[in-house]
Amino acid sequence: MTIRHFAIFTLIVLGISCAARQPGAAIKPGFNVYSKDQDVQVGRQASAEIMRQVDVVQDGALQDYVKSLGRRLAATPSAGDYPYEFTLINDPSINAFALPGGPIFVHSGLIRAAENEAQVAGVLAHEIAHVALRHGTNQASKASILQIPAAAAGILLGDGSATSQMAQMGAGLGLNLLMLKYSRGAETQADALGAKILHESGYNPVEMARFFETLEKESGGGGPQFFASHPNPGNRVKAVEAELRAFPQKQYTAGGSNFGAMQQRVAGLPAPRKPVQQQQAAAPPQRQPASGGRTLQTQAFRMAVPSDWVAYGDRSGTSVVAGPRNGLVSDGRGQVQVGYGVLMGQYRPRRARNLQGAAQELLSSLRSSDPSLQASGLRQIQVNGRPALMTQMRGSSPFGGPENNLLVTVPQGNGVMFLVFAAPERDWPGLERAAMTMLESLQVAQ
Numbered sequence: 034m035t036i037r038h039f040a041i042f043t044l045i046v047l048g049i050s051c052a053a054r055q056p057g058a059a060i061k062p063g064f065n066v067y068s069k070d071q072d073v074q075v076g077r078q079a080s081a082e083i084m085r086q087v088d089v090v091q092d093g094a095l096q097d098y099v100k101s102l103g104r105r106l107a108a109t110p111s112a113g114d115y116p117y118e119f120t121l122i123n124d125p126s127i128n129a130f131a132l133p134g135g136p137i138f139v140h141s142g143l144i145r146a147a148e149n150e151a152q153v154a155g156v157l158a159h160e161i162a163h164v165a166l167r168h169g170t171n172q173a174s175k176a177s178i179l180q181i182p183a184a185a186a187g188i189l190l191g192d193g194s195a196t197s198q199m200a201q202m203g204a205g206l207g208l209n210l211l212m213l214k215y216s217r218g219a220e221t222q223a224d225a226l227g228a229k230i231l232h233e234s235g236y237n238p239v240e241m242a243r244f245f246e247t248l249e250k251e252s253g254g255g256g257p258q259f260f261a262s263h264p265n266p267g268n269r270v271k272a273v274e275a276e277l278r279a280f281p282q283k284q285y286t287a288g289g290s291n292f293g294a295m296q297q298r299v300a301g302l303p304a305p306r307k308p309v310q311q312q313q314a315a316a317p318p319q320r321q322p323a324s325g326g327r328t329l330q331t332q333a334f335r336m337a338v339p340s341d342w343v344a345y346g347d348r349s350g351t352s353v354v355a356g357p358r359n360g361l362v363s364d365g366r367g368q369v370q371v372g373y374g375v376l377m378g379q380y381r382p383r384r385a386r387n388l389q390g391a392a393q394e395l396l397s398s399l400r401s402s403d404p405s406l407q408a409s410g411l412r413q414i415q416v417n418g419r420p421a422l423m424t425q426m427r428g429s430s431p432f433g434g435p436e437n438n439l440l441v442t443v444p445q446g447n448g449v450m451f452l453v454f455a456a457p458e459r460d461w462p463g464l465e466r467a468a469m470t471m472l473e474s475l476q477v478a479q
C-alpha cells in the first residue's frame with residue numbers, strides 16, 4: 034500500500050513545544066525516550082546505511098577540509114560530547130543533514146553555493162545543534178516509540194525489549210523517521226544553538242543566517258533540498274542578531290583563506306555516481322500473523338491484533354498503523370508504508386452524506402495518492418453489529434510485486450473510520466484471515 038503514513042508525518046511536524054525563550058538563554062533537549070548512548074547507536078547504524086547509498090567524495094583534501102572544519106565546531110562547549118563525524122557527499126544539490134549522536138553529512142553543492150567558509154561552518158553548526166539538542170530522537174520519541182511510559186504518546190503497542198528494538202529502528206523504519214522534516218521550533222533552536230557554537234569557534238554567526246536567507250531567496254519555487262527537512266522559521270538574521278547581543282562581544286571571522294581553492298576542487302569533482310535506486314525492503318514480510326491476540330486501544334476504537342504486531346500512531350486514533358515490525362517499511366523518501374498490516378484512520382467526507390458516498394470519496398482520494406490502485410465494488414458487511422462497507426483493492430506492494438488490499442469503512446460520528454489491510458498477494462490469505470478476526474473484534478467509539 035503506497036498510502037503514506039500520515040500519522041507519523043503529522044506527529045513529526047507537530048514538533049517541539051517551544052515556550053518563549055530569551056535570546057542567549059540555554060536550550061535544553063526536549064522529551065526523549067532514547068538515552069544518549071542510544072542516540073549514538075541509532076545514528077551509527079543509520080549512518081552505515083547512508084554510506085551505502087551515497088557517493089562519498091573521494092578527494093582527500095576536500096574530505097579533510099570538511100572534517101577539520103567540523104571538528105573545530107564540534108570542539109566548542111556548546112556542541113556537547115557526541116562523537117561527531119563529518120562526511121562530504123558528491124551531490125550537487127544544496128543539502129546537509131545530521132543523524133542522532135553525531136554523524137553529519139554535507140553535499141558538495143552546499144560548498145559551491147556558499148560565499149565564504151563561515152557560511153559552510155554555519156550549516157555545520159546548525160546540524161551540530163540538531164544533534165546536541167537531540168531533535169532526531171526527540172521527534173522519533175514522539176512519533177513511534179516502544180515500551181515507553183504510558184503517559185508518552187506515540188506507541189500504541191510495543192514488543193520485545195526497548196533497546197534492541199530501538200537499534201532495529203535505526204536501521205529500518207527509524208532511518209526515515211529520524212530524517213524527516215524538523216519543526217520550525219526545532220529550526221529556531223538549531224539556529225540559536227548554532228549561533229552559540231559559531232560564536233565559540235570564532236565564525237561570524239550572522240553568516241549562517243544570511244546563507245539560509247540567500248538560499249531561500251535564490252531558490253524561488255521549489256527551494257534547495259535543505260529546506261525540505263529544515264523549514265525556514267523566518268527572520269533568521271534578526272533572530273541570530275538577537276542571540277549575538279546576549280553573547281560577550283567578539284571579533285568574528287568569515288574565515289578560511291583556502292575556501293576558494295576548496296570551491297574549485299568541488300567544481301572539479303566527477304559527476305556523482307548514480308544514486309542507488311530506492312531499495313527494496315530489506316526484510317520479507319511475516320507470512321502468517323501469530324495466533325493469539327493483544328488489544329490495540331485508542332480513543333476512537335478498540336481492536337484485537339495478532340500478538341506479534343506493533344502499532345504506531347496517535348492515541349486519539351485519527352491515524353494508526355499496525356503490523357509485524359518487518360511489515361512496516363520505509364520507501365527511502367522519508368515515508369513509511371504498510372507492506373503487511375493495517376492502516377487505520379478517520380475520514381470526514383467533503384460532500385457525501387451517507388456511508389456509501391463517504392466510502393466512494395475515500396476510495397478516490399486513496400486512488401489519487403496511488404493511481405495504480407484498482408478497486409472492486411463496495412460490499413455491505415456488519416462490523417460491531419452495524420452496517421459497514423468493504424471493498425477489495427489491488428495495487429503494488431512496497432516489497433515488490435502485486436499487493437492485495439481490503440478497505441473497510443465503518444460509520445463513526447460525522448464521518449467514517451477506515452481500515453486498509455495490505456499484504457503482498459502471496460501472503461494475502463494469512464492476512465485476510467487475520468483481518469476477519471480483527472474486524473470481528475473491532476469496537477468503534479461513536
Ligand SMILES: [Zn+2]
Binds near residue numbers: 159215220223263
Ligand atoms: Zn535544521
